[in-house]
Amino acid sequence: MNTIIIKGGTVLTGGTEFRADVVVRAGKIAYIGQDGESRAQKDNQYQPAEIIDAAGKYVAPGFIDLHTHGGDGADFGDGTAEAFRKVLAFHGSHGTTLLYPTSMTGSLDSLHKSIETYKQVKSLGTDGAAMGGWHMEGPYFSASKRGAQDPRYLKNPDSEEYMDIMKRTDGQVARWSLAPELPGAHDMARTLKARGVLMAYGHTDASFEECEDAFNAGFTHMTHFFSGMSTVSRNGIYRRAGAVEYGYYNDDVTVELIGDGIHVPASMLKMTYKIKGADNIALVTDSIRAAGLPDGEYELGEGGLRIRVAEGMATLADSQTLAGSVATMDLVVRTVWRLTGLPLAEIVKSATETPARIMGVDGSKGSLREGFDADIVIFDNDVNVSEVIVGGKLQHFERKNR
Numbered sequence: 246m247n248t249i250i251i252k253g254g255t256v257l258t259g260g261t262e263f264r265a266d267v268v269v270r271a272g273k274i275a276y277i278g279q280d281g282e283s284r285a286q287k288d289n290q291y292q293p294a295e296i297i298d299a300a301g302k303y304v305a306p307g308f309i310d311l312h313t314h315g316g317d318g319a320d321f322g323d324g325t326a327e328a329f330r331k332v333l334a335f336h337g338s339h340g341t342t343l344l345y346p347t348s349m350t351g352s353l354d355s356l357h358k359s360i361e362t363y364k365q366v367k368s369l370g371t372d373g374a375a376m377g378g379w380h381m382e383g384p385y386f387s388a389s390k391r392g393a394q395d396p397r398y399l400k401n402p403d404s405e406e407y408m409d410i411m412k413r414t415d416g417q418v419a420r421w422s423l424a425p426e427l428p429g430a431h432d433m434a435r436t437l438k439a440r441g442v443l444m445a446y447g448h449t450d451a452s453f454e455e456c457e458d459a460f461n462a463g464f465t466h467m468t469h470f471f472s473g474m475s476t477v478s479r480n481g482i483y484r485r486a487g488a489v490e491y492g493y494y495n496d497d498v499t500v501e502l503i504g505d506g507i508h509v510p511a512s513m514l515k516m517t518y519k520i521k522g523a524d525n526i527a528l529v530t531d532s533i534r535a536a537g538l539p540d541g542e543y544e545l546g547e548g549g550l551r552i553r554v555a556e557g558m559a560t561l562a563d564s565q566t567l568a569g570s571v572a573t574m575d576l577v578v579r580t581v582w583r584l585t586g587l588p589l590a591e592i593v594k595s596a597t598e599t600p601a602r603i604m605g606v607d608g609s610k611g612s613l614r615e616g617f618d619a620d621i622v623i624f625d626n627d628v629n630v631s632e633v634i635v636g637g638k639l640q641h642f643e644r645k646n647r
Contacts, residue, residue, distance in 0.1 A: 247295055248275075249639060250282050254299025254623065258306055258613040260523060260594045267304055269619040272637030277615060295639065297632055299623050303589070306597040306613050307342025307620035307635065308574035311420070311501055311604065312380060312469065312529040314347050316536035316573070321346040322546060324358035329366045330373070335537055336530075337373030338642035339573035340630045342620035343601075343610060344374045345419055347531075349546045350383035350394040353406070360413050367417075373642075375620075375635060377604060378419025381410065382468070385423035385430065386448035392473040393561055393568035394448060395546055402429035407437070416440065419604060422447030422468040425459030438463035443604065448473040449488050456491035460498065466603060467492045469531055470500035470517065472508050472567065493520050499603050501527040502595075504577035505570040507558050511584040523591040527600040528577050533569035535559055545569070579628035 249269040256265045256277065268276040282296070314320055317335035319328035329346070336344055346363055348356055360379065367376050383394055385402045402423065411418055420443035423430055434444040446456065447468030452475070456464075467474070467488065475487030492500050500521060502509050508531075509517070517526060530536070535543040535554045542562060545552045551562035552569075559568045572580075574596060582592045601611025609618045619637040624630045633640045 249297065249619075249634065249637070250294045251297045251299050251304055251621070251623065252282065254302050254304035256304050256613055257590050257593045259598060260590050262303075262590045267613065267621065269621070269634060269637050272619055274613060274615055274617050274619050274621075277613060297623065297639075302623050302625050302631065304613070304621060304623050305593050306601075306611055307622050307633065308340045308578070308596045309377075309527075309600040309604075309611060310336065310341050310344040310374075310530050310532075310574050311527050311600050312347050312382075312503075313341075313344050313532045314349060314569060315534040316532050318534055318538055320534040321363070322349055322351065322355060322359055324355065324362050326362055326366050329362055330371050333366075333371055333373035333376070334642060335373070336532075336573060337633055337635060337640055338630070339575045340578075340622035340624065340633055341374045341574045342622065342633065342635045343377055343606075345377045345380040345604070347380040347382050350386065350391075350398045351546055352398065356410070357413060360410070364415065364417070372640060373635070377606065378417045379414050381418055381421040382447065383422070385427055385433075386473075387424040387426065387450040390424070390448045390450050390473045390475065392448060393545060393550065393552070393566055395550065401427045402433040404429070404433065404436070407433060411437070411440065418442055420445055420466070424449040424451065425462070425464050426451040426455045431459065431462035434459065434463035441605075446474070446488055446492075450475045451488050451491075453486035453488075453491045453494070456488050457495075460491075460495060465498055467498060467500040469503050469508065469529070471513065472503065472531075493517075496525070499525045499527065499599070501529045501600075502581070503531045503570055503572070504528045504581040505530070505557070505572040506580040506584060508567060508570065514581060514585050518585055518587060518591075523587075523594045524599060526595045527603055528574070528581060528592070528595045529600075530572040530574060530577055531569045532572055533559060536571040536573060538571070575622075575624065575628050575630050582628070
């Protein structure tokens with residue numbers, strides 16, 4: 246594999262920024278420092294290098310998206326290799342180098358088909374973003390907080406069912422989002438956490454106290470914080486704290502934010518960064534098939550739920566219920582940076598190092614360090630992506646923007 250030398254850029258990693266060259270060789274980061282070309286030439290493994298001039302640009306770890314359903318007209322729920330490759334190429338072109346394919350609540354037959362395709366595509370490899378483990382979003386959700394999840398398939402946790410899904414994925418379920426107040430949720434959490442699955446609060450009407458009990462059972466992450474999630478309410482004359490308040494309260498619970506500027510407004514982004522900090526926030530897209538496509542009507546999930554996209558907002562066609570986003574990770578980083586006014590390095594950390602740590606892959610991904618996987622994104626002062634490197638390979642895309 247040829248050497249790649251990225252010269253003269255501003256490196257963003259670990260919440261810091263500094264000027265340095267980055268040398269990539271054999272799929273890994275071989276060197277970070279001054280005069281990368283001379284350093285590479287001294288190495289007896291040096292081969293003719295591809296040189297990328299990054300002067301005036303930022304060089305960062307590739308973005309990691311923990312929650313995405315699709316893009317460019319395709320959805321992981323379509324269950325075809327073509328759809329998977331299309332989504333991976335699309336998000337890869339916007340700087341995502343690792344993503345976690347996310348299911349929606351639907352039929353078991355559809356889920357099984359998507360899982361088989363996931364295993365096939367992952368084993369063969371493809372251009373674009375790499376896939377981490379599978380993200381099960383549902384079907385064990387609160388009906389009152391279902392959002393755009395298909396109500397026909399909502400149910401309580403079923404041990405035979407979720408263990409069968411684990412078996413079908415060859416144990417590659419990386420995270421599972423569910424409502425912890427449902428009967429059987431705690432047993433499920435204890436069982437799957439022991440198998441390395443990240444257990445996440447999602448589409449939940451749990452009280453603060455129920456969230457505390459769930460944490461003790463193994464829940465440690467909050468899926469699309471604020472969205473489909475209980476907050477302060479009244480029960481007669483008494484106020485009741487919910488999942489949002491528990492997320493703020495517990496320093497050992499991480500949260501993810503859909504950073505499209507629609508799901509979470511500037512005031513709430515600022516408050517969450519103030520309380521939780523970049524070390525405990527993962528930025529995500531929660532993107533659907535309409536990402537990268539013009540405004541119009543599209544289909545969500547297998548049930549033919551119609552959604553309407555207008556001015557970058559996706560809602561169910563017959564209501565004002567938000568139905569995922571049409572965002573990409575470069576847009577998310579740009580939007581959250583502008584809305585919060587925080588240093589860009591902090592926002593990039595929430596899109597790289599923090600999600601890598603949450604998923605337990607921070608020993609090789611999420612940072613620019615010598616010996617780490619060469620997953621790199623290069624972008625300008627407006628977070629417009631110019632180059633993407635995945636596993637040491639420079640990607641070539643036709644980038645699609647809304």
